[in-house]
Amino acid sequence: MDSIILRTAARYLMPIFLLFSVIILLRGHNAPGGGFIGGLLAAGAFVFYTIAYGVAAAGRKLLVAPYTLIALGLLVAFGSSILSFFNDQPFMTGEWSVLNTPWLGKLHIGTPLVFDAGVYLVVIGVTTTIVFSLAEE
Template identity: 45%
Template sequence: MESIILQIAARHMRPLLVVLSLVVLYRGHNEPGGGFIGGLMFGAAYILYAMAFGVNKTQKSLFFNPINLTALGLLVAIISGIPALLVGDNFMTGEWYTFFAQTAFELKLGTPLIFDVGVYFAVAGMLMLVMFSIMEE
């Protein structure tokens, strides 16, 4: 199934969707969004590409392997729980750090965000893993 319209759309949509998924991931803490939805979007971007160009070509264009991405996600999620242990709190307690305090660029970052990144990778990886293996059939 080769559709020029789909292929051109997919080629341009993929980077846009990836950026959008990152936005959704980041804003998830205060507004609708988050790692789970972001991960699904990220995966959907590549699935769209795979529908247009085939799984093989998509996999070649990837610089990572979906299995590794899933594993990385789990790893990041677990690691995000460790800073709490170092401070003396229970595993997975959210720890927050403020950067550029009292300035216009005040930025609050915490371990829950890292955890969300882990969820993002794991969900994206598992989605791509399942979809690619089924679509390859």
């Protein structure tokens, strides 16, 4: 769509969208949010960019092909289960550790976050795959 307002807005809104989607992903464990919602938001950013600049430009912003993102997401989500295997626990048991960081205080880090990141990537991948293919038509 050839609109200078939309294009300018897309350029500045895109990073904000993406940053916000990561925040939503990270805070999901304690407050509304999570990988699915975050992924949809991030995908929304790319869709927005697609409308403003076209599929080719949006694809370049994505850095990798959408279907690569799907595969990567599945791999990350599945990979989060490896740790439980080496700890001799049932498949996909959440593993946690508490980090004492100088700025953020006590930080709970766990494999469910890795899993959620996988969900995040799959959702972005699937949505952009569908939207890009439709928009290219």
